[in-house]
Amino acid sequence: MxxxxxxxxxxxxxxxxxxxxxxxxxxxxxxxxxxxxxxxxxxxxxxxxxxxxxxxxxxxxxxxxxxxxxxxxxxxxxxxxxxxxxxxxxxxxxxxxxxxxxxxxxxxxxxxxxxxxxxxxxxxxxxxxxxxxxxxxxxxxxxxxxxxxxxxxxxxxxxxxxxxxxxxxxxxxxxxxxxxxxxxxxxxxxxxxxxxxxxxxxxxxxxxxxxxxxxKEKTENSYAKLKDIQIINRLDIEEVPSFIADFLAKNNVKHEDIDVVILGFSSDAASDVYYAKAMDVFQNSALLYYKHLSGEFNTASGFSIFMACHILKEQQIPGVMRINPEKKAEIRNILLYNHLAGSDHNLTLLERA
Missing domain, CATH: 3.40.47.10 (Thiolase/Chalcone synthase)
Structure with missing residues (x-):
């Protein structure tokens, strides 16, 4: 493609x-x-x-x-x-x-x-x-x-x-x-x-x-390359690591290649456990969250993709989004993970343009 x-x-x-x-x-x-x-x-x-x-x-x-x-x-x-x-x-x-x-x-x-x-x-x-x-x-x-x-x-x-x-x-x-x-x-x-x-x-x-x-053409203003998207309606919490691993393998990307992971923590204890499980997969990536800045709603992932685009272009991460202190010399790959109340899980992979 x-x-x-x-x-x-x-x-x-x-x-x-x-x-x-x-x-x-x-x-x-x-x-x-x-x-x-x-x-x-x-x-x-x-x-x-x-x-x-x-x-x-x-x-x-x-x-x-x-x-x-x-x-x-x-x-x-x-x-x-x-x-x-x-x-x-x-x-x-x-x-x-x-x-x-x-x-x-x-x-x-x-x-x-x-x-x-x-x-x-x-x-x-x-x-x-x-x-x-x-x-x-x-x-x-x-x-x-x-x-x-x-x-x-x-x-x-x-x-x-x-x-x-x-x-x-x-x-x-x-x-x-x-x-x-x-x-x-x-x-x-x-x-x-x-x-x-x-x-x-x-x-x-x-x-x-x-x-x-x-x-289809890269321009002077390009923010990111849209590598791939994966969507699944239902997911058991034990399946989260394999869901992510299969998606990365499909795109020939290793876990250590992911510089930043943006997770959709929403303060809902019942469904945030999926994000907590995903955090365990990425030990050496910068982990971020965003819904404390946007609120939760059906298309809140638009805000996260917008933020990811600016992070890739400007090569800096707002401190208010950080979960851990991990820092990267260069931000090349960002993985976004989102769902709503435990349904419609989606992964989006962006690469620096």
């Missing part, structure tokens, strides 16, 4: 990741149940009349995709592929509320039309007047990874040269209430959260959008 490069990376998250030199200002908030994204001034990118009709996911994605395309110097991508776990859930809630309030009569279709998961990819295409391949993956915590796999296959098959790939998820009031009721979100009495040694279940929930331009 030919190489696939990540030629730009843009992210809207709980951190102010749109500004330059954001590495120095990363701050963890472990005392709130829900973390809100730091949103840009949308008026600079979207006409106010259009912005009022857009959900938060669409607005975040429009701005993040704009930055990604601008950084890559691409006006028209050959494809647009978006991953999302919850889609435009704000409009879904508004539509359902109208159904109840109006007793299923005299309903306007706007919220229903805008509530579909593929609204994000569609709105980006409309803004660009792009008539190319347009697809949305909805696979919980592997949505972005499936999008990357699709893009990688298309580039390898010669069907596209540059593809816009992204992922986004938003919060909604009612969904957050339900997540608190079923203990998906950590109870207030269990805060502040201990991400690495948690003894309680539940997570701190976040939101965000991350977009990348994948290309």
């Amino acid at each position: 030919s190489a696939v490069y990540i030629n730009s990376a843009s992210c809207i998250s709980v951190q102010d990741t749109l500004k330059e030199n954001f590495f120095q200002d990363l701050k963890a908030d472990q005392s709130a149940q829900i973390l809100k994204a730091v949103e840009p001034n949308y008026k600079e990118f979207i006409p106010p009349a259009m912005s009022r009709r857009m959900s938060k996911t669409v607005k975040m994605s429009s701005v993040a995709s704009h930055h990604a395309l601008k950084e890559a110097g691409i006006e028209q991508p050959d494809a647009i592929i978006v991953g999302t776990g919850m889609g435009c859930s704000q409009d879904s809630e508004k539509f359902l509320k109208n159904v109840i309030d109006n007793k299923e009569e005299f309903l306007t279709p706007t919220f229903f039309i805008q509530s579909t998961h593929n609204t994000v990819a569609g709105q980006i295409a409309l803004g660009l007047q792009c008539h190319a391949y347009n697809f949305t993956y909805v696979n919980t915590s592997s949505s972005l990874e499936f999008s990357f796999l699709d893009a990688k296959l298309q580039i390898n098959d010669g069907e596209a040269d540059n593809i816009l790939v992204g992922a986004a998820d938003e919060q909604t009031n009612r969904t957050m209430e339900l997540y608190c009721l079923n203990n998906t979100i950590k109870k207030e009495e269990d805060l502040p959260a201990d991400y690495l040694h948690s003894e309680t279940d539940g997570v701190i929930w976040g939101e965000g959008a991350a977009f990348f331009v994948l290309g």
